[in-house]
Amino acid sequence: xxxxxxxxxxxxxxxxxxxxxxxxxxxxxxxxxxxxxxxxxxxxxxxxxxxxxxxxxxxxxxxxxxxxxxxxxxxxxxxxxxxxxxxxxxxxxxxxxxxxxxxxxxxxxxxxxxxxxxxxxxxxxxxxxxxxxxxxxxxxxxxxxxxxxxxxxxxxxxxxxxxxxxxxxxxxxxxxxxxxxxxxxxx
Amino acid sequence: xxxxxxxxxxxxxxxxxxxxxxxxxxxxxxxxxxxxxxxxxxxxxxxxxxxxxxxxxxxxxxxxxxxxxxxxxxxxxxxxxxxxxxxxxxxxxxxxxxxxxxxxxxxxxxxxxxxxxxxxxxxxxxxxxxxxxxxxxxxxxxxxxxxxxxxxxxxxxxxxxxxxxxxxxxxxxxxxxxxxxxxxxxxxxxxxxxxxxxxxxxxxxxxxxx
Numbered sequence: 108x109x110x111x112x113x114x115x116x117x118x119x120x121x122x123x124x125x126x127x128x129x130x131x132x133x134x135x136x137x138x139x140x141x142x143x144x145x146x147x148x149x150x151x152x153x154x155x156x157x158x159x160x161x162x163x164x165x166x167x168x169x170x171x172x173x174x175x176x177x178x179x180x181x182x183x184x185x186x187x188x189x190x191x192x193x194x195x196x197x198x199x200x201x202x203x204x205x206x207x208x209x210x211x212x213x214x215x216x217x218x219x220x221x222x223x224x225x226x227x228x229x230x231x232x233x234x235x236x237x238x239x240x241x242x243x244x245x246x247x248x249x250x251x252x253x254x255x256x257x258x259x260x261x262x263x264x265x266x267x268x269x270x271x272x273x274x275x276x277x278x279x280x281x282x283x284x285x286x287x288x289x290x291x292x293x294x
Numbered sequence: 295x296x297x298x299x300x301x302x303x304x305x306x307x308x309x310x311x312x313x314x315x316x317x318x319x320x321x322x323x324x325x326x327x328x329x330x331x332x333x334x335x336x337x338x339x340x341x342x343x344x345x346x347x348x349x350x351x352x353x354x355x356x357x358x359x360x361x362x363x364x365x366x367x368x369x370x371x372x373x374x375x376x377x378x379x380x381x382x383x384x385x386x387x388x389x390x391x392x393x394x395x396x397x398x399x400x401x402x403x404x405x406x407x408x409x410x411x412x413x414x415x416x417x418x419x420x421x422x423x424x425x426x427x428x429x430x431x432x433x434x435x436x437x438x439x440x441x442x443x444x445x446x447x448x449x450x451x452x453x454x455x456x457x458x459x460x461x462x463x464x465x466x467x468x469x470x471x472x473x474x475x476x477x478x479x480x481x482x483x484x485x486x487x488x489x490x491x492x493x494x495x496x497x498x499x500x501x502x503x504x
Contacts, residue, residue: 126339127320131328185335286331 140284144180148276149173152269160264164253167265167272171197171242175270178238179277179289187237189290192230193270196237200226201266204247205259215249222248318345354460360497362464363457366478366487372397373407375445379415382407382444391488395477396448401484403477405450410472415439415447454479457486464494 133141149172156167175197178188186192207222226244230236243266247254254261281289323338336344372395373382386394386409393408409421416439418424454477455467467476468491475490 126337128324130334130337131324133333134331137332182333182335184332187335 136284136286140280140287141181144277144280145176147280148176148180148273151276152272155272165257165260165264166253167269169243169246169265169269171239171246172265172269172273174239174242175237175273179273180281183277183281183287183289184291186291189292190274191292191294192235192237193274194267195233195235196230196240197243197266197270198262199229199233199235200237200240200244201247201262202259203229204244205261207244208248208255209258212248218248219245318342354462357461357498360461360464360494361457362455362459362476362478362489363486365493365497366489367493368487370395370485370488372401372403372485373444373448374398375404375443375448377444378441379412379444379447380440383412386412391475391490393473393475393488395452395485395488396444396450397485403452403454403479403483403485404445405448406452406473406475406477407444407448408473411447411449415442449473452477455489456481461498464489468494 152172153168160167175193178185179193182188203226204222207218207225211218211221222244223241226240227236230240247261247266250261257264277289281287320338323341327334327341370391371385371389373385375396375398377385377396382394386392393406395403396405396407397403410419413419413421413424416424418427453467453471453473455463456479459467459478464476474492475488477485478487478489480486
């Protein structure tokens with residue numbers, strides 16, 4: 108590992124930040140399209156969940172889908188929001204989360220941290236970094252008994268199906284306004 | 295030239311990169327970001343770093359045809375250390391050069407004899423200084439210097455470049471010394487040719503490029 112040799116002063120200096128302020132606020136039409144996309148995306152996931160999965164002891168709506176909606180509808184151009192990352196990030200992280208729960212389940216804090224950290228590392232290595240994936244890995248560990256009982260089915264439902272529904276809505280909605288396009292890349 | 299990415303941010307900026315940097319303010323970047331609809335999840339420093347590195351790559355690509363080997367004059371007749379000054383001076387004139395490399399029997403470069411070295415040997419710092427003294431007093435040239443060997447007057451060690459030196463390396467080498475020409479060496483350190491600064495500058499001129 109290579110640390111900068113310049114010492115404590117520059118280490119603390121880094122905490123001041125390097126740029127003046129955050130990126131500019133987007134214009135109002137962008138805000139409205141982000142709202143509309145997220146509304147329709149979460150509607151689709153929530154409706155399907157209620158219609159098909161509520162009685163089957165399965166769930167399609169997990170917290171990390173809300174985080175994905177931020178990226179997919181709020182930062183459409185971001186590499187983090189592209190299909191490869193959206194699907195890959197959730198699937199890999201769910202696999203890591205379930206595996207951690209099944210192998211290390213006895214020690215909750217350790218299982219949680221190993222799951223999230225390993226999910227991030229794997230997403231990096233596979234170029235599928237998607238921040239909500241960390242939430243998916245964590246949910247697989249701290250989730251309800253219902254989630255734990257699903258085992259590796261959790262990887263399929265909700266961790267693959269939920270993002271797929273969001274992807275479908277994103278493709279339909281994000282390509283309506285002239286100023287938006289989605290995706291930037293598929294794989 | 296390979297750019298080591300871990301050094302890219304700590305290296306002092308070269309003059310050419312500084313020009314690119316100072317032309318671009320944070321406000322310029324933010325204004326450009328406002329012109330692109332949609333949220334860009336990069337900071338101004340992300341953009342600056344990308345711009346800075348991409349600019350370097352673009353410059354390297356544009357000038358990738360500039361190498362010492364391609365620009366140098368091959369037909370140079372070098373001097374040997376024991377050549378007397380009286381023979382070296384006509385050699386400059388014949389070859390229309392103002393500096394000549396000095397090599398040993400294996401064409402390894404020992405030094406370079408420049409016009410300034412010759413003038414110093416004759417007791418003057420510059421040609422005009424010499425001229426001034428010639429006008430004032432015709433006997434000012436130290437004529438006993440003519441038989442001194444080249445190796446006593448030459449500049450050594452010499453700044454030289456390899457055959458595959460690119461634009462950045464050549465710029466750095468030329469800025470390290472005041473000479474008008476630089477010996478170009480083969481991989482095993484032998485003289486391959488001489489690169490005049492004038493030729494290098496012409497090759498760098500953006501308007502004369504294809």
